[in-house]
Amino acid sequence: MTAFVKGTNMGPYEAARHIPGVSGHELSYTANRHFSIVLLNEAITDLLNAHARLDISQTWGDGTAVAADGTHMDTYLDNLLSETSVPNG
Known part of the structure; x- marks a missing residue:
């Protein structure tokens, strides 16, 4: 869920409004504890x-x-994939 929240740039509290059974605090805590630029680059x-x-x-x-x-x-505009993926056509 943390990868989804980070990937969509939705934010933990907004995501929690749409994901049953999880709080914004849980998502925020998990992201802060397990996510870093160093880990992302790895x-x-x-x-x-x-x-x-x-x-x-x-x-x-x-x-x-x-x-x-x-x-x-x-x-x-504001397409999450537009910077990394261009459709074939």
């Missing part, structure tokens, strides 16, 4: 390394070069 590193080990990732190359076509794609 999780990102673990995820990227795991992705790089996938067969499909290795078929794209060894990861030493990247390419982009510079295509501008409009995204919705």
Whole structure:
């Protein structure tokens, strides 16, 4: 639940209004005790390394070069995924 609250940027007390059985204090306490920028960066590193080990990732190359076509794609305002994911189309 803490990852959901952090990921949606909803905040613990707003989230608690929509999640039965949990209080804003519980969500806030858990986030403050178990969430930090250092831990977030470690999780990102673990995820990227795991992705790089996938067969499909290795078929794209060894990861030493990247390419982009510079295509501008409009995204919705305040879209949680707009910074990290652009739909194929």
